[in-house]
Amino acid sequence: xxxxxxxxxxxxxxxxxxxxxxxxxxxxxxxxxxxxxxxxxxxxxxxxxxxxxxxxxxxxxxxxxxxxxxxxxxxxxxxxxxxxxxxxxxxxxxxxxxxxxxxxxxxxxxxxxxxxxxxxxxxxxxxxxxxxxxxxxxxxxxxxxxxxxxxxxxxxxxxxxxxxxxxxxxxxxxxxxxxxxxxxxxxxxxxxxxxxxxxxxxxxxxxxxxxxxxxxxxxxxxxxxxxxxxxxxxxxxxxxxxxxxxxxxxxxxxxxxxxxxxxxxxxxxxxxxxxxxxxxxxxxxxxxxxxxxxxxxxxxxxxxxxxxxxxxxxxxxxxxxxxxxxxxxxxxxxxxxxxxxxxxxxxxxxxxxxxxxxxxxx
Amino acid sequence: xxxxxxxxxxxxxxxxxxxxxxxxxxxxxxxxxxxxxxxxxxxxxxxxxxxxxxxxxxxxxxxxxxxxxxxxxxxxxxxxxxxxxxxxxxxxxxxxxxxxxxxxxxxxxxxxxxxxxxxxxxxxxxxxxxxxxxxxxxxxxxxxxxxxxxxxxxxxxxxxxxxxxxxxxxxxxxxxxxxxxxxxxxxxxxxxxxxxxxxxxxxxxxxxxxxxxxxxxxxxxxxxxxxxxxxxxxxxxxxxxxxxxxxxxxxxxxxxxxxxxxxxxxxxxxxxxxxxxxxxxxxxxxxxxxxxxxxxxxxxxxxxxxxxxxxxxxxxxxx
Numbered sequence: 001x002x003x004x005x006x007x008x009x010x011x012x013x014x015x016x017x018x019x020x021x022x023x024x025x026x027x028x029x030x031x032x033x034x035x036x037x038x039x040x041x042x043x044x045x046x047x048x049x050x051x052x053x054x055x056x057x058x059x060x061x062x063x064x065x066x067x068x069x070x071x072x073x074x075x076x077x078x079x080x081x082x083x084x085x086x087x088x089x090x091x092x093x094x095x096x097x098x099x100x101x102x103x104x105x106x107x108x109x110x111x112x113x114x115x116x117x118x119x120x121x122x123x124x125x126x127x128x129x130x131x132x133x134x135x136x137x138x139x140x141x142x143x144x145x146x147x148x149x150x151x152x153x154x155x156x157x158x159x160x161x162x163x164x165x166x167x168x169x170x171x172x173x174x175x176x177x178x179x180x181x182x183x184x185x186x187x188x189x190x191x192x193x194x195x196x197x198x199x200x201x202x203x204x205x206x207x208x209x210x211x212x213x214x215x216x217x218x219x220x221x222x223x224x225x226x227x228x229x230x231x232x233x234x235x236x237x238x239x240x241x242x243x244x245x246x247x248x249x250x251x252x253x254x255x256x257x258x259x260x261x262x263x264x265x266x267x268x269x270x271x272x273x274x275x276x277x278x279x280x281x282x283x284x285x286x287x288x289x290x291x292x293x294x295x296x297x298x299x300x301x302x303x304x305x306x307x308x309x310x311x312x313x314x315x316x317x318x319x320x321x322x323x324x325x326x327x328x329x330x331x332x333x334x335x336x337x338x339x340x341x342x343x344x345x346x347x348x349x350x351x352x353x354x355x356x357x358x359x360x361x362x
Numbered sequence: 363x364x365x366x367x368x369x370x371x372x373x374x375x376x377x378x379x380x381x382x383x384x385x386x387x388x389x390x391x392x393x394x395x396x397x398x399x400x401x402x403x404x405x406x407x408x409x410x411x412x413x414x415x416x417x418x419x420x421x422x423x424x425x426x427x428x429x430x431x432x433x434x435x436x437x438x439x440x441x442x443x444x445x446x447x448x449x450x451x452x453x454x455x456x457x458x459x460x461x462x463x464x465x466x467x468x469x470x471x472x473x474x475x476x477x478x479x480x481x482x483x484x485x486x487x488x489x490x491x492x493x494x495x496x497x498x499x500x501x502x503x504x505x506x507x508x509x510x511x512x513x514x515x516x517x518x519x520x521x522x523x524x525x526x527x528x529x530x531x532x533x534x535x536x537x538x539x540x541x542x543x544x545x546x547x548x549x550x551x552x553x554x555x556x557x558x559x560x561x562x563x564x565x566x567x568x569x570x571x572x573x574x575x576x577x578x579x580x581x582x583x584x585x586x587x588x589x590x591x592x593x594x595x596x597x598x599x600x601x602x603x604x605x606x607x608x609x610x611x612x613x614x615x616x617x618x619x620x621x622x623x624x625x626x627x628x629x630x631x632x633x634x635x636x637x638x639x640x641x642x643x644x645x646x647x648x649x650x651x652x653x654x655x656x657x658x659x660x661x662x663x664x665x666x667x668x669x670x671x672x673x674x675x676x677x678x679x680x681x
Contacts, residue, residue, distance in 0.1 A: 009495050009496035010496070011496045011659060012658065012659050013497070013545075013655075013656060013657060013658050013659070014494070014495040014496065014497045014545065014654055014655060014656065014657035014658075015655050015656065016421075016495065016655070053414060053424075055414055055415070055422065058422070060414075060422070060424070066498075066662070067496060067498070067659045067661075068493075068496060069496065070495070070496045072421075097388055097392070097407075098385070098407060099384075100384040100385070100387070100388045101380065101381055101384040102380070102384070104384070105380075105383055105384040105387050105388070108384075108387045108388055108391050109387045109629065111391065112387060112390055112391045112394065115391075115394065115395075116394065119394075
């Protein structure tokens, strides 16, 4: 019978008692002498023993219901002896998860990093887009309207141009169920953007640069494409989920690292916005074609943008509408192949009115 | 083993960053894979390790809590937090001023109750699951009284624009610590609101005129004030805790820890934790005739871990 010297705690007081434990087949027998040299015995049934704790050489074994009895053994060979005597005992089974150290820990760390990177780049974006795509149109319109009302609060609306542009847009079939609503805002910026749900904001700066009805039709088709493809919602969903993902994982981090990672996240989104722009271009070309309008309108629009791009003030435009020359080349190639188009007298008439108002404003 | 002859005792932390890292990284991996559901088990494994590497008079502390217990608490905590937030958000988006007002009111009312519920549950659970040489800690406070202390302090703090804050903190500590038992040892907190208020004013003032440099000495003062006012009572004897942490030491601790965390992108956090525990414990001395051989078990079995997780979600650090 194997015997080991242990410290025994009875669970009622903190007194350490030097005891001897004997590993008999079905029980652990613990024996100690009190201060009056009286011998006491405790018999532990193996299946009521709690999971063993091993800290280097120290073995801690507990027994029974509250208050637990405890033995601590620092003798070498204790755990080997336990395994030998009680090969199938539950209290000796230690979860491998609690034993990760050294190289194993490094391997787990690398696997984790690889998994997270994979999830961030390959799993998260489609999931975020999927969710954005499932949001009902009604909700999207509501969200867009509340974003819109917050935006126009700080801007000066041009009511005449707004009216005319909406009239212009009604003459074009954008092939979408979204309620397209255009607002012209006074600003020197050469820009326009689409909000989720159908609101399109056009700065009068870009109207002053536009030369033909087809260019304006191209601009509106492009922005409507963003609406129809739910691009803003998808972008918001992607960048939000990316941000939440990162901050969830690294929630213990300090501000410095968070800023670093936040910027990386928006860089990742920037490249995404390029694919969105090309998608919107393709759809804009289709819209022009469907309405028998010249696709050179889009080419003309890009010419305006590339001229403006050089100016630092308008770099903002570049960040959402990047690589104008590539996009222009694509539009040109498409326009060259377009056969059936004509000039639309209704659109031209409205366009003339717009031009008059624009010139007056100057 | 006559403890009365050596009146000064210390708690030592023997853990290593490497071992804690192994636990931490496994936890992180499983938490991510399970979309966060592993969190309670992760927390249990960290607490288990930290407790078992904490030593007093040659014996280790033990954390008896399990992931399963904490998971049940976690589910309840998620439920509570989700319901409160959902009602709050619904009220905010109702576009109706009255409903929004009600929502905000409900939110603060819930906060005023959820926080003490979380503190109470968490402390009660944590203490009941902590033992040393088989003797369990325990928290004997009552939820009703704690809610009373909390709401009174919260209202006074708001009404006084924060000035009452230090008195609030002290009243909470007095109630919470005063209800902790370690076997037949009773805890007591003897800090004073006015002292803490003066300490805070001095801290703010000096931090401002030294462009933040004093903040480390301020933090050191707060830690020492917290520890130095804890008393233990055993069989009529009073035992005192003293922390001798210096501002320089605290500065070095905070500075090196932030370097570790920043340059490892957070992966070095376990080393920072180990450093913190080692330095804090090494400065704390238990002075007085604490007879660690004659602690008597006074707790009963206790089951419920909800507070532990609500506290985590609200980011409340307790004790």
